[in-house]
Amino acid sequence: MSYQIVILAAGMGSRLGRALPKPLTELGDGRSIMQQQRDNIRAAFGSDARITTVVGYRAETIVEAFPDGNYVYNERYDQTNTSKSLLRALQATGKKGVLWMNGDVVFDPRVLGRALALIDEDRSFVTVNTAKVSDEEVKYTLSTDGHIDQLSKTVVGGIGEAVGINYISRDDKRALVRQLARVDDQDYFERGLELAIAEDGVRVLPLDISDLYAVEVDFAEDLERANEFV
Template identity: 80%
Template sequence: MTVQIVILAAGMGSRLGRSLPKPLTALADGRSIMQQQHDNIHAAFGAQARITTVVGYRAETIVDAFPRVDYVYNDRYDQTNTSKSLLRALAKTGRGGVLWMNGDVVFDPLVLRRAARLVADDRSFVTVDTAKVSDEEVKYTVDAEGFIHELSKVVVGGIGEAVGINYIASRDKKTLQRHLQRVGDQDYFERGLELAIAEDGLRVEPLDISDLYAVEVDFAEDLERANLFV
């Protein structure tokens, strides 16, 4: 089975204070953030995994670094958020389910190996960490059956954080695309998921990876923390 993977890498990443796109930031082991993502993808799904990367800011630098993957260009990268980048990518990935991740996440290779079972079963999920709940991060709650109920930065009483690695099943893809079209340009993709859950009964499982590491690199201190693991 060919697994379709999307990496969202269109943003400017200005909070980290680097001139290159954030996914090209070097880690302590010499790899870039994006290279460790590619390595983790291939370790979990093999060389046949199909990667589509959404680029925008200084797109040519990412294309030059990774010439053998597919690309989608978000020409409004400076005016839109991850909801619109994901929408563009989903339109280019056919009918199958899609695993996607933010282009600034440094994570344990075991995360995708744990996710592989749900991907193989074509079950929508959001990867979560229940070890901490920070105000600035995307938080979540679950319903009585254990599926994702709320998913945003403004969730009250969140039981964990979304890590930024997710999967939409083939049967749920059109529903998510419809809601991503509806949301505002500055919304994160989580808003599309939250609307699909609330209005269409989309069932999204939380995949707990609290025992593994996953660091979304927004600031210099995040990079320092990520470098403790690689």
């Protein structure tokens, strides 16, 4: 079985204040953020993983670092958000289900091992952390049957945070593509997923990884926290 993996790495990452794209930021163990992601992907899926990276800001530096990759270019990286980067990636990956992640997430290799069963069952999911609920992060609520209901930074009464590693099944992919095409340029991909849930009946499970580390590196203090784990 082959697996389609997408890394969203088109953004400028200006909040971290570095010249290179954020995924090329060096971690304490000498690897870049993207290298640890690729290592984790290969550890979980082996040679069956087909990795597609969405690039934009200083795209050539990422391509030079990983010349063996497959790339999709978001030429409007400075005018759009992750919704449009994910849209381009999903359109380029055929009909199969896709696992995708933000290009700035440093995470425990066991996250993907835990996700493997749901991927093999082709069930859409969002990885979540219920240990904390920060105002600035993407939060979620659940429906009465235990599936994701609301999913955004503005959720009131969120029961946890979305980690930034997600999967859309083959059956649900078309609805998500349609909603990502519809949302505003500055929307995060979570808005498209939220609309697919509300309007298309897409059912998305929460995959709890609260006991494992996953750090989205936006600021210098996030990088310091990530380096405590790697």
